[in-house]
Amino acid sequence: MTDTLVRATGVARRYGDVEALAPTDFELAGGETVALVGPNGAGKSTLLAIVAGALEPTGGTVDVHARVGWVPQRPAHYGRLSARENLELFARLEGVADPPAEATRLLERFALPTEARPSADLSVGNRQRLNVALSLLGDPRVLLLDEPTAALDPGQRRRVWEVVNDLRAGGGAVCFATQNVEEIPEHADRVLVLQDGRVVFSGPSSGWASVADEVFG
């Protein structure tokens, strides 16, 4: 029996008259990887942000039974601070026991620059890697990634998928939003397809191709 780590029930988000996400149910169980697919503006980032606790839903509830790491679509860190300083700062806020050691571990794991250069001066790829590294502070069991490989070279993409696979192998759960449908068969167990803020498909990754053409035109 798989344990449910995250359960969202009827979560919705409205911006005035605009419905960004219609009431949606969503679950993540330990040991599974779910791909979130849909065209731009479908509500993928909104759903991930709500489940991550970064965005307040206008309806529904989210029950979280494990520590959650979140990689937002746009890198979210302080540009005037170095990669190390960002990692140490958020490690302190996360309550990590030894923030400098945790920062060193993640800098090495993601081959991030260790010098005091402001993170705003890093390459796009490095900033995205820092974004991913920040999500791993505190050893989360659930990882929510919003298009994590969009700005990465093949080597760095491989490194991110290694992180995902390690987490899944350890009984954790991963949900990633992507526009790169080639990643789905290899990395996802399940697919959730969103269109105009509504779930139009939810099922095994092998079966989602039937709606792909309809969704992406």
Add this chain to the structure above:
Amino acid sequence: MRAVGIVLRKDLRVLRRSPLLLGALLVYPIVIALLVGLTAGYASSKPRVAFVDEEHLPAVVAVGGHKFHLQTVIDEVAKQVTLVRMSPAEARRELASGKVVATVTVPKGFLGNLETMSQSPSLILRTGSGGLAPRVTQQMQSLVYQLNQKLQAGYIAANLEFVRLILHGGPGTFVGRHFDLLGLDGTQRELAKLPPSKRVRVIQHFVAVARVGLAQTGAALRATANPIALTQPKTKGRTWVLSAQVQAYGIALTVTFLALLLAAGAAAAEKDEGTIGRLRRGLVSFGQLVWAKAALASVVGLVLGAAIAVVFGIVVEIGGVTGGEPWGRLPLLFVGVALVGAVVGAVGVLLGALAREARSASLLAVLVVLPVIFLGLVPRGAVGAAYWISLFLPFVHAVRWFAAALYDTDPWRTIGIETLWLVGIGLAFGLLARLGLRRLAA
């Protein structure tokens, strides 16, 4: 509080790495404070007043045998206003348009009355209906009072000259008529030549008493002319620039400016950097974020406020200004500066949340801070509504807090009242800022 401390340290580190921004944030409010101070000082101390001379006053006027350089006397006593000579028509036009706040007219016949002392000459004062009119009236009353003081000496001397004539006799002039007076001395001499009789003795007694009495006239005349004299020993008093009020206003203005801009920018930057979403995931609550930004404004405001207070004090000490700088009160002042920085910081966070991005937040803060400050500068009697609005903003309470902390003999009542105001305003704006941040994170 741990999360607040972590975010505060982060913001201070970010600020330290932005030397240009930091420099601008520190220098800009000081420059604004100086400019506002100079403008306000000039405007309040030297209103422009039209001087209409219908009499064509000569440079020198003789009153009671004393010669007065009239223009010099007017210039000397009119230091509180700028007197500008104008024709009657020009003065009427400028008063109507508000270019001058008042007109002072020397009417025809003024000089004749002044020189002959037959009746009091009058100056005619006309003022506009603006907020400065009562102040200008007071200043003109002061000018006339001081002119009278100067002229009084001449009048008394002239009157005493007549007393001297009555006492000792001799040639004299009154309203252009010349005469030769016998005087009491001459009367006594003439009485001495008469054969003694009861009537002569009575007249001699009267003359003797009158001579003694009139000999005291000088002191009595001066005493009745000035029942109460105001003497002003020469001391090295504080100039307007070094006054207690300017010190309080200067610190309040710079701290308000700095705290508002800094907190607004720092709050909006969390959105710009995309970090507000990361922080709100149970790491830092919106309330803690408001506290952190208010604390940032408080800390940086305290550094700037302390620097200004110390520099001001050094200038006062070097200048040997009367009263000196109340160094012992500075710790109390610093408590107020920290409080004001935090309260204004809460207002700044609200602005930053409303603006949603740092550049707009800075612009909005600049647009808001000037009215906030100027509302606090409007005197109560000038525009009542401005006064009442300013009560619900922190600036006016900051000024009162700082002035009391620095110079009141017993500051605690004022400080207590103003602290309650500031805490109330801070809590209200803090709650609004918290709601604003929630909206910012959406």
